[in-house]
Amino acid sequence: MTDQGAGRRTSAREDGRLSTKEAAEVLGVKPETVYAYVSRGQLGSRRGPGARGSTFDPREVQALARRNRRERAAVTGADELSVRTRITLIEKDRYYFRGVDAAELALRHTYEEVAEWLWTGTLRPGVHFTPPPEPAGAARLAVRALPEHCGPTDRLRVAAIAAAAADPLRFDLSEEAVIGTARTLIPTLVAALPPVQPTHRDGGPLAGRLWGRLSGRQPDEASLHALDTALALLVDHDLAASTLAVRVAASARAHPYAAVSAGLGVLEGPLHGAASGLVHRMLLEVLDRGTAAPVVAAELRAGRRVPGLGHRVYQGEDPRAKALFGLLETMPKAGPALAAARDVVVTAARHTDLHANVDLALAVLTASSGMAAEAGETIFAVARTAGWIAHALEEYEERPMRMRPVGQYVGERPPRHLPDVSDLPGE
Structure with a gap:
């Protein structure tokens, strides 16, 4: 650096202003970008007597740097929202509940026992969840009033709201109270569903009671x-879209019924809880045609992915599908649907390296059990309610309203004039 250049920088420091290079260093940008800020009116500059370069007010430069950091944080927060959790870990094509292999846990323990493990970290062998009469009665009445064409998620959401209205203690967010709510809400949701069998079960394990409604x-x-x-x-799968919605609701201190309702609202999407219904219908079509080739071809020709294949968090086989397919092999009436599922996988493998996911296995279960296509959505929603409660419990221990990302405004900059009424359409 020449003595002349050094003298100019010293002069800028003496009056407290920054040179272009120093402003660029504070902002973390190139000098050309500093001049772009000036041309857009985001930064002021001036030239000193006899100086060849511009100088900048350090306070204005620091304010712009802080604003840029907030905007970058808003983008990062929106794209990479991270939540600390002790519930589920997904790693190397396996998943774990509180550090225990989730597939092995599910194969050896009932749904209610796994739910207790998620909530408390303790197994309770033989535990059964029983609905209390008043909330269950309110939920049944509310669901019966719905139009006949309503889907399963509609019924479950209404049942959750009705059960909440019948529970004056729903606003107690202590751990003990929330777990107590979970133990009664899940069987209440099942009890509110209209039975399919004339002599359905009301006692025993939850799976038996749910079967009679499917x-x-x-x-x-x-x-x-x-x-x-x-x-x-x-029961849980880390921060799926519906689980994130539950945590947002819990962050605002919504009671457990409301948090579950938030999850049910998101679950209804065809890319989430309703996905198995698409697979169910596809399997029935494969069974009807006797081969998967034209069915897979039709999906690809329409520009759709073949349902039941691939998962965004697993590069290899979905461990949930692997565990469930193993059990389906033992079901006497599952043979045809299993063969149809294998045909889909083999046919699609000619074009893409995707493995079967849990939606395909769930569809085999529903299609071979005389259940409607929407049954998989019901199973998913009932199952995931326990996981949602586990996440709500964690979120209630966090700082309230922390699930509040900052928006990155990309609209017109103020100030703008009020719109002229005469310019509105129809005037």
């Missing part, structure tokens, strides 16, 4: 075990 067939032991395991496998 299928008109009498279940065998293998089928009930498969349904119970499916519930346990689906």
Whole structure:
């Protein structure tokens, strides 16, 4: 650096102003970008007597730097929202509940036992969840009043709201109270669903009670075990979209019923809880045609992904699908649907390296059990309610309203004049 250049920088420091290079260093940008800020009116500059370069007010430069950091933080926060959790870890094509292999846990324990593990970190062998009469009665009445065409998520959401209205203690967010709510809300949701079987079960494990609301067939032991395991496998899956919605609601200190309602609202999307219904219908079409080739071709020709294949968090096989397919092999009536599912996987493998996901396995279960296509959505929602409660419990221990990302405003900059009424359409 020449003595002349050094003298100019010293002169800028003496009057407290920054040179272009110094302003660029504070802003973390190139000198050319500093001049772009000036041309856009975001930064003021002036030239000193005899000076060749511009100088800048350090306070104005620091204010612009802070504003830029906030905008970058808003973008980062929106794209990479991270939540500390002790519930579920997904790692190397496996997933774990509180450090325990989730698939193994689901294969060895009932849904209610796995739910207790999520909430408390303790197993309670033989635990059964029972609905209290008043909330269950309110939920049944509310669901019966719905139009016949309503879907399963509509019914579950209304049941949750009705059960909340019947519970004057719903605003107690202590851990003990929330877990107590969970133990009664889940069976209440099941009890509120209209039964399919004339003589349905109201006691015993939750899977048996749920079966009678999904299928008109009498279940065998293998089928009930498969349904119970499916519930346990689906109980949680880290921060899925519906779970994030639950945590946002819990961050605002919504009570557990309201938090579950938020999750149910998101779950209804075809890319989330309703995905297995699309697979169910696809399997029925494969069974009807006798081959998967034209069905897969139709999906690809329409520009759609083949449902039931691939998962964004697993590069290899979905561990939930692997565990459930193993049980489906033991179901006496699952053979045709299993063959159709294998045909789909083999046919699609000619074009893409995607593995079966849990939606495909769940669709085999529902299609081979005489259940409607929407049954998978019901199973998913009931199962995931336990996970939502676990996440709500964690969020209630965090700082309130922390789930509040900052928006990155990209609209017109103020000040703008009020719109002229004469310019409005129709005037």
